Amino acid sequence: MNPYISMIIPAYNEEVKIKDTLESIKGIKEINEIIVVDDGSTDKTTKIASEVNSEKIVVLKLDKNRGKGYALNYGLKIAMKNADIIGFLDADLGRSANDVKKLINPILNDEADVVIAKFPPAKKKGGLGFVKGLAKDSVFEMTGVELDATLSGQRLFKKEVLEKFKEIPFGYGVEVGMTIDILKNGYKIKEVLVNMTHNETGRDLKGFIHRGKQYYHIKRVLKQKKKEWR
Structure with a gap:
């Protein structure tokens, strides 16, 4: 029996990209369910996502913007009810979201408990690399x-990994915190190079x-993890 795979896509004001993102993954046969959580968008994200023709897609709309962690x-x-494997995908990947299929086989083949997409180098200069460096150094x-893609x-994720968490942490440190906990609990993480692209953070004030x-x-x-794991 094939494992049941659910993908969760948090989306906030992604009316431009959400259709392409969904269209590019709905045909991946291994994926059984796609859960779009509209995080209180003020644009047509929910409407456009709901119009994508697929029985796999479930679209949920939060009453207000609560942040990616909440979404x-x-x-x-919902995903934990049926899924054996659960994935997180950003809504702004567009057609490049199709590359998520590269993450599926390593889990199906039991090569890893968690598989992380490793993006190609950014096309435009964003920060100075200090955030990425901090994340990598913190995990090490x-x-x-x-790991390069922290x-x-x-x-x-295999479902059993996510069952270790009462909830996904909130804030910008969520990926780093989860990665530390996953490795500390003895699970194996594998990085896979993908050709995904999404909205990149630039060198402007924002x-x-x-x-x-x-x-x-x-x-x-x-700091928190050092206390928890000392």
Whole structure:
């Protein structure tokens, strides 16, 4: 019997990309369910997602914007009922979301408990690499495992891994915190190179503010994990 795979896609004001994202993954035969959680969008995200023709797709709309962590947890409550494998995908991947199929086989073949998508280098310069470096160094410091894609939100999990978490942590440090906990619990993580692309953070003021928040959240998560795992 083939495992049941659910994909959770949190979306906030993604009317431009959500259709292409869904169209590109609905035909992947291994995926049984696609849960879109509209995180209180003010545009037509829910309408456009609902119009994509597929019995696999479930579209949920939150009453207001609550953040990516909340949206993921909301989707997980549904996915955990049936799924053996659960994936997280960003809504802005567009047609490149189809590359998620590269993450599926390593889990099906029991090569890993968690598979993370490793993106190609960014096309435009965003931060100065200090956030990515902090994330990588933090995971290595805590676990002795060297990973390059610690900030990637495109991930597939065996259900048993997610059952270790009462809920997905909130904030920009979520991926780093989860990665540390997963490795500390003895699970294996595999990174897979993909050709996915999404909205990149630039070198403008908004971009630097975003990087600053990420840096602060990761430092806070690292401090918390040091206490938990000492």
